[in-house]
Amino acid sequence: MSRGYNFCAGLAALPEDVLDQARAELLEWDGARASVMEISHRGKDFVALAAQSERDIRELLAIPPGYKVLFLQGGATQHFAQIPMNIARRGQSADYIVTGDWGEKAAKEAKPTVGVRIAATSEATNYDRIPARETWDLDPNAAYVHYTPNETIRGVEFMTVPDVGGVPLVADMSSTILSRPIDVSKFGLIYAGAQKNIGAAGLVVLIVRDDLLARSPKDMPKILSYAEQAAQDSMLNTPNTFGWYLASLVFKWLKKQGGLAAMAERNRAKATLLYDYIDGSGFYRNPVEVSARSWMNVPFTLPREALDAPFLAESEAAGLLALKGHRAVGGMRASIYNAMPLAGVQALVDFMKDFAKRNG
């Protein structure tokens, strides 16, 4: 057996160079004479790794002063609940822009803590677009506006950062962070589970503006408080050290690739190759409005459902892994995160062409 091209939406492919390096230094890491998994998170070696990883992500995303970077646990889902606990005062409401299943879940998890207003949603059209900005019903007194820049399941992505006035903008970037440059200064809080574009599951990266950190109530459990975690450099308790280490390798890898401008060019080229082929094929179909098509997750259907099973079996046999669409949508989905090379997308398109020829 050999490694295939992995199109899984999450957990997702990691850069091969990163896996190679992790393997090479698994037993003895960087002079520690032990594995990175076996040393104290408070020792100087790991503390240096943590500091370097923060410098690297700050450089990659050009994070301006006035923001803290946190490396926490719980997955993005736990932070759906934790965000309102930290940045909404009792009795306040928060606005949610819902463009897919993750935004829906984020709103549901926030509900026990904050008054949730759905300020805009594209549910009526099966989450195939981003509701026009003029139709959003934003409350200028909201604690924050939450949205999902890339909806992983339906493959719907914002190409620009929405203007929400003076209300802090909160973004679940789990499936798009580090795929292109962003203007961090437009956000109050950015968070992302690591298992799509950062590294391995079990780590969540948060970028939080200082004025929002100051909102964490003093009487909340410390372990859930972003302000406490920031004050303790994300080491209030034992962090996910191996996940943090893998993330640090991915950040270095990204810098070596030329940073996020280079990644954006590569990601655009990958997505264009796949969408152009799908649109021209007369066989496959992507349901998302062209202006909102994700660079990271590309769902597509075949002309007959009966073709799904053979498509999956044959693609898997050809070394193209995990193309099955999400159960909520059906069909196929190719996730083409940073770690997917252009050659992998080309291999997928070649396979799709051949499959269409044989089944058209």
Ligand SMILES: *Cc1c(COP(=O)(O)O)cnc(C)c1O
């Ligand atoms: C995968 C994903 C999540 C869920 O992440 P967990 O780490 O499983 O909680 C949340 N939001 C988006 C956009 C995702 O892609």
